[in-house]
Amino acid sequence: xxxxxxxxxxxxxxxxxxxxxxxxxxxxxxxxxxxxxxxxxxxxxxxxxxxxxxxxxxxxxxxxxxxxxxxxxxxxxxxxxxxxxxxxxxxxxxxxxxxxxxxxxxxxxxxxxxxxxxxxxxxxxxxxxxxxxxxxxxxxxxxxxxxxxxxxxxxxxxxxxxxxxxxxxxxxxxxxxxxxxxxxxxxxxxxxxxxxxxxxxxxxxxxxxxxxxxxxxxxxxxxxxxxxxxxxxxxxxxxxxxxxxxxxxxxxxxxxxxxxxxxxxxxxxxxxxxxxxxxxxxxxxxxxxxxxxxxxxxxxxxxxxxxxxxxxxxxxxxxxxxxxxxxxxxxxxxxxxxxxxxxxxxxxxxxxxxxxxxxxxxxxxxxxxxxxxxxxxxxxxxxxxxxxxxxxxxxxxxxxxxxxxxxxxxxxxxxxxxxxxxxxxxxxxxxxxxxxxxxxxxxxxxxxxxxxx
Numbered sequence: 333x334x335x336x337x338x339x340x341x342x343x344x345x346x347x348x349x350x351x352x353x354x355x356x357x358x359x360x361x362x363x364x365x366x367x368x369x370x371x372x373x374x375x376x377x378x379x380x381x382x383x384x385x386x387x388x389x390x391x392x393x394x395x396x397x398x399x400x401x402x403x404x405x406x407x408x409x410x411x412x413x414x415x416x417x418x419x420x421x422x423x424x425x426x427x428x429x430x431x432x433x434x435x436x437x438x439x440x441x442x443x444x445x446x447x448x449x450x451x452x453x454x455x456x457x458x459x460x461x462x463x464x465x466x467x468x469x470x471x472x473x474x475x476x477x478x479x480x481x482x483x484x485x486x487x488x489x490x491x492x493x494x495x496x497x498x499x500x501x502x503x504x505x506x507x508x509x510x511x512x513x514x515x516x517x518x519x520x521x522x523x524x525x526x527x528x529x530x531x532x533x534x535x536x537x538x539x540x541x542x543x544x545x546x547x548x549x550x551x552x553x554x555x556x557x558x559x560x561x562x563x564x565x566x567x568x569x570x571x572x573x574x575x576x577x578x579x580x581x582x583x584x585x586x587x588x589x590x591x592x593x594x595x596x597x598x599x600x601x602x603x604x605x606x607x608x609x610x611x612x613x614x615x616x617x618x619x620x621x622x623x624x625x626x627x628x629x630x631x632x633x634x635x636x637x638x639x640x641x642x643x644x645x646x647x648x649x650x651x652x653x654x655x656x657x658x659x660x661x662x663x664x665x666x667x668x669x670x671x672x673x674x675x676x677x678x679x680x681x682x683x684x685x686x687x688x689x690x691x692x693x694x695x696x697x698x699x700x701x702x703x704x705x706x707x708x709x710x711x712x713x714x715x716x717x718x719x720x721x722x723x724x725x726x727x728x729x730x731x732x733x734x735x736x737x738x739x740x741x742x743x744x745x746x747x748x749x750x751x752x753x754x755x756x757x758x759x760x761x762x763x764x765x766x767x768x769x770x771x772x773x774x775x776x777x778x779x780x781x782x783x784x785x
Contacts, residue, residue: 347385359427395712403688404687409647413425414692425692448673463777466774470759473759475720478719487528492721513718514712518710528710595680602686627653654679
């Protein structure tokens with residue numbers, strides 16, 4: 333080899349082909365180890381799929397991620413679905429997306445039952461007292477981690493700042509922020525294209541870990557080419573998979589029944605909220621707590637804590653919302669509370685995640701045809717930057733409820749503030765694992781609650 337050869341691209345051997353069952357085993361493993369919210373899950377997938385296994389290149393990975401960031405719903409689960417579909421057709425995408433969710437669903441059903449049945453016990457109350465401040469620090473860290481990846485120049489920083497001001501100070505709906513960011517990216521891609529290249533024009537998008545199975549210049553496989561017939565089939569299948577369950581619920585229980593309303597509300601949550609899990613939570617909070625009364629504000633924060641401590645997408649907190657709502661409303665009578673909660677959690681998960689699969693299976697071919705076209709990638713890059721501002725707003729939203737549990741008119745919880753500060757230092761300064769931080773804060777909360785008694 334000549335001395336002029338690039339050190340990595342020319343020395344790394346081509347990756348071994350990945351069969352469907354090899355990918356199945358990986359997606360199953362990912363479903364059990366995908367802790368840390370969307371930022372952590374995306375980091376795990378990047379390390380495994382781009383760096384270690386080299387199933388997909390850095391640039392193709394980021395292009396898919398930018399598409400998933402603009403969609404309503406959980407971006408990490410959609411990214412897994414996208415890569416599974418790109419590698420092994422529709423069944424590959426369905427398997428990847430489903431295995432990303434199912435372990436978390438079963439775990440959350442069990443934990444939700446323990447919480448609602450035994451949550452008033454001092455042991456459980458003390459643990460959650462310590463976990464809540466840690467959650468605030470974790471959401472703040474998520475904003476930082478996504479921001480360092482997405483905000484590669486001053487223009488993207490300005491978009492993120494404007495997004496934060498719009499949602500925090502002006503209460504602008506997030507869909508409007510997405511539309512404004514997309515328009516800014518489209519115009520910016522024509523005026524100053526270097527500022528809106530994938531990854532902000534430099535940095536990790538230009539990194540190579542050697543040849544990949546799906547490389548920068550690999551043409552889309554046959555199944556990933558856009559066809560109107562394929563789009564029509566996916567649309568019809570999706571419509572039936574949504575309409576039949578909702579129609580049966582309406583026929584058996586009526587439109588105003590809790591299960592029917594859950595199906596309708598979480599359909600809207602899946603379709604009308606943008607920016608991934610962190611952006612959808614305020615909408616779910618408004619509906620589930622404020623409008624329907626399925627759970628209390630404290631229970632909502634506790635549910636987020638459970639979501640942070642279990643594998644799978646953070647938006648799986650909706651399973652907790654469904655379980656608590658079904659359990660409290662006793663939809664199957666007082667003798668079947670667990671069954672009511674489990675059915676409601678499963679139903680909510682179905683209606684929340686169904687659109688995510690449809691967006692990928694229907695939109696993937698269009699996205700694959702644009703991965704080298706700046707007029708399509710620039711709006712997605714700008715929207716990714718805007719999402720950072722929304723996540724920062726969410727961190728403040730949770731911080732307010734944790735540090736001022738009775739509102740600004742009540743007392744400031746300085747103990748929770750110290751726990752949150754310690755969690756932030758552990759995450760930012762010492763780069764500790766999210767699960768370790770939550771466990772330590774839970775034990776601290778338990779000890780402080782015990783001493784208080």
